[in-house]
Amino acid sequence: xxxxxxxxxxxxxxxxxxxxxxxxxxxxxxxxxxxxxxxxxxxxxxxxxxxxxxxxxxxxxxxxxxxxxxxxxxxxxxxxxxxxxxxxxxxxxxxxxxxxxxxxxxxxxxxxxxxxxxxxxxxxxxxxxxxxxxxxxxxxxxxxxxxxxxxxxxxxxxxxxxxxxxxxxx
Numbered sequence: 001x002x003x004x005x006x007x008x009x010x011x012x013x014x015x016x017x018x019x020x021x022x023x024x025x026x027x028x029x030x031x032x033x034x035x036x037x038x039x040x041x042x043x044x045x046x047x048x049x050x051x052x053x054x055x056x057x058x059x060x061x062x063x064x065x066x067x068x069x070x071x072x073x074x075x076x077x078x079x080x081x082x083x084x085x086x087x088x089x090x091x092x093x094x095x096x097x098x099x100x101x102x103x104x105x106x107x108x109x110x111x112x113x114x115x116x117x118x119x120x121x122x123x124x125x126x127x128x129x130x131x132x133x134x135x136x137x138x139x140x141x142x143x144x145x146x147x148x149x150x151x152x153x154x155x156x157x158x159x160x161x162x163x164x165x166x167x168x169x170x
Contacts, residue, residue, distance in 0.1 A: 002059045002060075002072075002100065002103065003059065003060045003062075004057050004058065004059055004060070004072070004100075004103070004104075004105050004108060005057075005058050005060060005069075006055050006056070006057055006058075006108050006109055006112045007055065007056060007058060008053070008054070008055060008056075009045070009053075009054035009055065009056045009074065010046075011042055011045075011046040013054070013056055013071060014038045014041040014042050014045070014046075015038050016056070016071045017041060017054060017056070017071075017074050017076075018036065018037070018038045018041060020071070020073065020074050020095050020097070021034060021036065021074075021093065021095075022034055023095065023097065024093060024095040027095075027098075028130060028133075051078060052076055052077065052078045052092065053076070053077055053078065053116075054074055054075065054076045054077070055074065055075045055077075055109055055112055055113065056071045056073070056074050057071065057072050057073035057074065057075075057096060057100075057105045057108065057109055058070065058071050058072070059071075059072050059100075072096060072097045072099075072100045072105065073094075073095055073096035073097060073100065073105050073106065073109060074093065074094070074095055074109070075091055075093065075094045075109040075110070075112070075113055076091070076092045076093045076094075077089050077090060077091045077092060077113050077116070078090055078092065079120065079122070080126070082123070082124060085123045085124050086121075086122075086123050087120060087121050087122040087123060088117075088122050088123065088124040088125070088126055089113060089116065089117040089120070089122045089124075089125050089126070090126045090127065091110070091113055091125065091126070091127040092127075094106060094109055094110065094127070094136075096109070101135075106136075106139060107139065107143065110139075110140075110143060111143075113125060125145075127140070127145070128156060
């Protein structure tokens with residue numbers, strides 16, 4: 001098992017994060033939906049008022065290995081607000097490269113987001129998963145997450161593109 005540390009992403013990680021975002025999209029069979037650029041990730045995550053925060057999972061080299069640390073996963077999150085519960089954190093993406101599945105890397109990322117949430121006074125930690133991703137669903141449940149579709153019947157919606165422009169009258 002590789003030695004993995006979870007750390008805050010730095011601006012120089014944006015190229016690697018974008019590569020991992022594309023890998024996640026391919027895994028989710030949604031590659032055509034990735035429109036983000038490395039420049040947008042830099043501007044939106046590392047400016048004065050970042051829109052998101054990101055953690056990376058980094059494999060540390062064994063003693064004597066010539067290769068330095070390398071990133072094998074990420075968790076991209078941001079803060080939201082519940083009118084019922086107050087401060088929340090939303091984990092937009094979590095991805096670990098398949099060769100590192102089953103080694104606790106995803107759990108480490110999730111636990112670090114929970115730690116950040118508690119440090120910021122959040123009462124909830126939210127995330128979504130595709131209905132066919134049983135591996136992820138099982139992990140979240142094993143870690144104590146509640147499936148809100150099962151428990152409360154919530155469905156997620158989004159406005160995008162033309163629908164959003166039409167809604168805004170533009």
